[in-house]
Amino acid sequence: MSDGKVKKDATNKEIINMSDAAGVLDRFIGDVSKKSATKQILIGAGSGWATGFITMKVGKMAAIAVGGGIILLQIANQQGIIAIDWNKVQKKVDKVTDKVEEAVTGQGPSFTDKAERFLDRKLNQAEDALTKRTKKAKKWYTNLIGDESGCKVNDLHIFLCAFAAGVALGVGTA
Numbered sequence: 001m002s003d004g005k006v007k008k009d010a011t012n013k014e015i016i017n018m019s020d021a022a023g024v025l026d027r028f029i030g031d032v033s034k035k036s037a038t039k040q041i042l043i044g045a046g047s048g049w050a051t052g053f054i055t056m057k058v059g060k061m062a063a064i065a066v067g068g069g070i071i072l073l074q075i076a077n078q079q080g081i082i083a084i085d086w087n088k089v090q091k092k093v094d095k096v097t098d099k100v101e102e103a104v105t106g107q108g109p110s111f112t113d114k115a116e117r118f119l120d121r122k123l124n125q126a127e128d129a130l131t132k133r134t135k136k137a138k139k140w141y142t143n144l145i146g147d148e149s150g151c152k153v154n155d156l157h158i159f160l161c162a163f164a165a166g167v168a169l170g171v172g173t174a
Helices: 003-029 037-079 086-105 111-145 155-173
Strands: none
Touching (some): 086 111
16 A cells, blocks of 8 residues: 555544544534523533633743743843844844835835934944943953952843743743
8 A cells, every 4th residue: 555545544534533523522512502591501601611721721832932932042142152133133124114114004114214214223233332342341340350250130130030930920820
């Protein structure tokens, strides 16, 4: 028997099993509109609760996965494991923003809007360069005076502690 035939047979068996499950559910619940009002309320409330509960659990898992991925990317960027070209990201965001603005208003951004974005981006780059040089100067100064306190709290530590506390609170209340 060919490999394609085996896969087709397995798929057909899955479809049959799913129709069996639908048949069991149909026999158990039946036509809800023909049931009494009490049974309709119980079935509606039960299925609504189950749907909401499952949606919350899946939503939380998705939020944790996406949020955790973003945090891991930011940590990897800060540690120098990966390098993100923020200029390229910003240019892509600007292009998408221009397209959305044109679709909503019917006209694209003006020259002054584009010039403003360009200057803002360049000012951010200058600020980042000054911040890096300031960090290097502080590191040189602390090495010079012998202040080697490696237990300094920075923004990342505060954020990670707050994130962990938020996760614990969310898990505790779910």
